[in-house]
Amino acid sequence: MREKADSEGVDLLLVDTGDRIEGNGLYDASDPKGKYTQEIFREQDIDVICVGNHELYKKSSSENEYLSTVPNFKDNYLASNLDILDPESGDRVPLAPRFKKFTTKKQGVRIVAFGFLFDFTGNANNTFVEKVEKTIRQKWFLEAIHDRDVDLFLVAGHVLLDSPEYNAIYKTIRETQWDTPIQFFGGHTHVRDYFKYDNKAYGLESGRYMETIGFMSITGLSTGGKSQSQVVRPADMLAAAPKFSRRYIDNNLYSFHHHTSLNSSTFSTPHGRNVSAMIASARKALNLDHNFGCAPTDLWTNRAPFHSENSIFTWLREQVFPSTISDPARENHPRLAIFNTGAIRFDVFKGPFTIDTTYSVSPFTSGFRYIKDVPYTTAKQLITILNQEVPQLFDSPYDLAARAPELNEAHVGTSDAAHKYSPRAVKQVPLSPLSSNSQHEQPLTPGYTTIDAGGNDGDDTIHAPIRFYRVPNIFETRVGFPSTSSSSSSSSPAEPETVDLVYVDFIQRYVLLALEFLGTGYNEGDTDVYMEGKTMTEVISGWVEENWKDDC
Numbered sequence: 001m002r003e004k005a006d007s008e009g010v011d012l013l014l015v016d017t018g019d020r021i022e023g024n025g026l027y028d029a030s031d032p033k034g035k036y037t038q039e040i041f042r043e044q045d046i047d048v049i050c051v052g053n054h055e056l057y058k059k060s061s062s063e064n065e066y067l068s069t070v071p072n073f074k075d076n077y078l079a080s081n082l083d084i085l086d087p088e089s090g091d092r093v094p095l096a097p098r099f100k101k102f103t104t105k106k107q108g109v110r111i112v113a114f115g116f117l118f119d120f121t122g123n124a125n126n127t128f129v130e131k132v133e134k135t136i137r138q139k140w141f142l143e144a145i146h147d148r149d150v151d152l153f154l155v156a157g158h159v160l161l162d163s164p165e166y167n168a169i170y171k172t173i174r175e176t177q178w179d180t181p182i183q184f185f186g187g188h189t190h191v192r193d194y195f196k197y198d199n200k201a202y203g204l205e206s207g208r209y210m211e212t213i214g215f216m217s218i219t220g221l222s223t224g225g226k227s228q229s230q231v232v233r234p235a236d237m238l239a240a241a242p243k244f245s246r247r248y249i250d251n252n253l254y255s256f257h258h259h260t261s262l263n264s265s266t267f268s269t270p271h272g273r274n275v276s277a278m279i280a281s282a283r284k285a286l287n288l289d290h291n292f293g294c295a296p297t298d299l300w301t302n303r304a305p306f307h308s309e310n311s312i313f314t315w316l317r318e319q320v321f322p323s324t325i326s327d328p329a330r331e332n333h334p335r336l337a338i339f340n341t342g343a344i345r346f347d348v349f350k351g352p353f354t355i356d357t358t359y360s361v362s363p364f365t366s367g368f369r370y371i372k373d374v375p376y377t378t379a380k381q382l383i384t385i386l387n388q389e390v391p392q393l394f395d396s397p398y399d400l401a402a403r404a405p406e407l408n409e410a411h412v413g414t415s416d417a418a419h420k421y422s423p424r425a426v427k428q429v430p431l432s433p434l435s436s437n438s439q440h441e442q443p444l445t446p447g448y449t450t451i452d453a454g455g456n457d458g459d460d461t462i463h464a465p466i467r468f469y470r471v472p473n474i475f476e477t478r479v480g481f482p483s484t485s486s487s488s489s490s491s492s493p494a495e496p497e498t499v500d501l502v503y504v505d506f507i508q509r510y511v512l513l514a515l516e517f518l519g520t521g522y523n524e525g526d527t528d529v530y531m532e533g534k535t536m537t538e539v540i541s542g543w544v545e546e547n548w549k550d551d552c
Contacts, residue, residue, distance in 0.1 A: 001260060002045075011104035014045065017187035018052025018117070018158035020069075022062055023209065023345055025288040025356035026279070028363045028537075034064050036282035042072040049077045050115030051095065052158040052187060054080075055411075056123035058365075062095075063087050063126070072094045078115025078156065081135040083128040092128065092338025099144050109151045112144055116157035118165050118188060132165040136172045145176050151222040153180060160186040161195035161203035170197045181221060181242050185214070192459075194247045194452040202244040209346070212448070213249040215460075218242050227240075248450055249460040288356040292541050293548030299348040301341075305469050312348055312361075313341065313475050320543045321477040327531050330372065330500050334480040336379045337502040338386075338511070341471050343536055352552045358541045366506040370530040371522055372517075373498040378518055382501075385514040386474040456473045502530050 003013035010406070020041060021027050027037045049069075056062050066084050070077045079095035081367045086093050099114045120129045135141060145153070153173055159165050166184055173182055182201035190208030197203065206214025220242040249255050257263055283289065297310065304310035316339070324389065325337045346360045447463030482494045503511050508527065531539075 006106065009106055011106045011109060013104070013154075015154075015156050015185050016046050016049040017185050017206075018050050019054045019187065020052070020055050022363045023360060024280055024363070025286060025359040028359040029286045029288060029355060030282075032060065032064075034061070034068075036278075036285070038064065038068045038072070040275060040278050041069070043227070043271070046073060047076055048100075048113050048154060048156045048379070049073050050156050050158060051079060051082060051117055053117065053120050053122065056117075056120065056127050056129070059124040059126045059275050062124060066095055066494065075100050078113060080114045080116045080141070081130040081132055082117055083130070085126045095127070098140055101144075101150075103225035107221070108223045109221050110149055110225045111152045111154050112147060112150050113154040113156065114141075114144075114169075116155065116159055116161065116165065116169070118157070118159045125336060132159075133168050136169055141191040142176075143171075144169070145173050145473060149224060150177070150180055151224050152218070153177070153182045154185075155182065156185045160189050161186040161193055161205055166203065167197075170201060174198075174201075181218065183216060185216075192448060192450045192452065194246050194454045194458060196453055200242060202246075204246050207248065207448075210251055213251050213255070215249055216246045217247075230491075246454060246458050247460045248448065248458050250447065255460060283356075287356070288354060288422070290354075290355045291352045291552070292358070293353050293544040294357070294550045294552040295348050295350050295353050295544075295548060298350050301344060301347055302468055302471060302549070303466060306471050306475075311471075312344060313471060315348075316344070316540075317475055317477050320356040320540060322479050324539045324543055325367060325368075325479050325502060327370075330370075330530075331480070333372070333500045334478070334482065334496045334498075335500040335502045336368070336374075336376070337477045337479060338383060338474055338507075339476070339504055339536075340474055340507050342473070343504055343506070354545045354547060355541075358537055358544075362537045362540055364506065365535055366504045367535055368530040369505045369508055369527045370500050370501055370502040371526050372500050372528070374501040374522075376496050376499050378515070379499050379501050380495075381518060382511065382514050383472075383474050383476050385517060386507075386510060387472040387534075409546075465549070493523075500530075504536060521542070535543060 021037070021100070026040075028066075029035055030036055051065060054061075055065050062084060070079075075097055077096040078099060080098050082095045083092050084095045085091070096115070099112060101110070101112045103110050116132060117129055117137075119131050123129055155166070155169055161184060163186075166186070170182065170184070171468070173180070179200065182193070182197065184197070184201070184203035185544070186195075186203055186205035187284060189205065191205060192207045192212055192214070193205040195203040202216070204214050204216045206212045247527050249259070253264070253267070257267055260267060299312040299315050300310055301312050306313060308314060313524065321337060325335060343364055343366070345363060348361060415456055444462055444464040446466045448459055449463055449465040450459050452458055453456075482496055501511070508524070512522060512524065512527075
């Protein structure tokens with residue numbers, strides 16, 4: 001693509017808006033985590049890169065960013081509102097440069113770029129996320145946006161497009177530079193999204209899990225970095241005002257072949273083949289294709305109703321957790337176990353359930369904690385409070401860690417979630433400018449059918465729409481409850497007086513806040529480890545190995 005851009009006399013920039021870790025075996029299965037992925041990412045030529053929240057949950061992962069990823073990308077890595085404690089000196093220092101100014105090589109577009117993170121509070125205590133509102137009043141930022149020799153401000157960030165953070169940045173730049181184009185790139189909400197701030201300021205978010213390559217085209221920019229005689233510009237770029245347009249490109253070889261005008265024989269490069277070899281070698285070293293069992297059916301996070309038999313949460317609630325959530329020291333006590341749906345990151349597909357599958361479904365290292373002997377009349381109210389997001393407890397759209405990330409936008413008012421969900425990668429029909437209204441000879445495959453602020457023409461590949469179902473923030477499993485016999489000889493669960501309240505430790509803060517809201521006196525001192533050493537990832541893979549033993 002860069003070669004194609006060079007030949008056409010235009011500039012192509014690659015932007016990464018964070019969350020490069022967790023969610024697949026290539027990262028999560030190694031010890032230390034990221035042992036292989038850091039070198040693989042290093043091979044990519046990224047022009048602007050910033051951090052996401054996932055890089056900051058653990059001290060070790062944030063230090064990996066500082067000691068490895070930042071040096072790998074040098075001045076291209078930007079951290080406008082993030083500091084870290086230097087592991088050697090103990091000093092608080094910027095994770096990476098606050099901003100950079102550069103000139104594109106072909107057209108001479110002068111760009112000032114920033115890299116922001118939303119006002120995140122769940123980071124490890126060796127990192128410091130400064131609120132965006134405070135950052136944009138600092139001297140360095142104000143000096144950067146007062147630069148008059150700028151053709152474009154580029155704001156990359158792990159930030160919702162229509163958010164207080166980005167709106168504040170936009171307004172501050174406009175107070176100084178009322179007419180200079182601004183391009184925002186967002187992240188975190190896992191959706192394809194497009195937002196218009198004004199006629200010369202737009203934002204693009206490119207979905208989740210590297211399923212989408214977001215392509216933003218800006219034509220007609222000033223090119224102050226080169227004289228006009230040096231700039232070769234296509235005829236459609238000579239308009240007086242810049243024109244913004246977007247495409248959401250499905251991340252697969254069919255799309256890449258289409259856009260490069262190459263094919264399976266001509267597309268690969270020696271560098272690309274070397275990186276593919278690195279990936280294959282890492283997968284073999286980590287034994288990612290080791291099969292725990294064979295899934296008998298597809299199980300969906302969002303493509304089936306929450307209580308249906310094809311929902312992954314029904315499977316977890318009714319089959320996996322009742323037989324696995326048990327601590328030997330408390331096995332005779334009934335327990336109410338609550339889990340955040342956000343801990344389940346992806347679907348299960350019929351067929352082999354491998355080590356890699358396990359980390360795709362649930363990659364996190366969170367363990368379990370509990371509060372013993374909680375009155376059941378209190379414990380059973382928690383799921384309602386956490387799912388309703390009582391405002392007194394959750395005062396920020398980013399605050400509830402319990403949320404399923406792909407549903408975040410449904411809570412904070414961006415584009416319709418019904419258009420955002422994507423299935424596994426399958427063969428697709430590339431969309432060309434002449435084919436958008438034509439009849440297709442082959443059936444459309446299910447996939448993204450995006451409607452955003454620009455309309456319904458952003459998807460690069462035409463798909464059949466997928467029906468989307470909402471899931472709650474929290475679901476529960478009741479284990480070891482007493483039974484009451486009925487005259488029909490069947491039994492139904494009775495309500496115990498007290499239960500052990502079991503939960504994933506990642507949501508402990510919210511559990512305690514909800515208990516406080518209910519007027520109880522529980523605090524962190526009342527909690528303890530449950531099933532010591534076990535993670536949800538291990539619980540799921542262990543159940544699969546025991547119950548889905550058949551070979552595929």
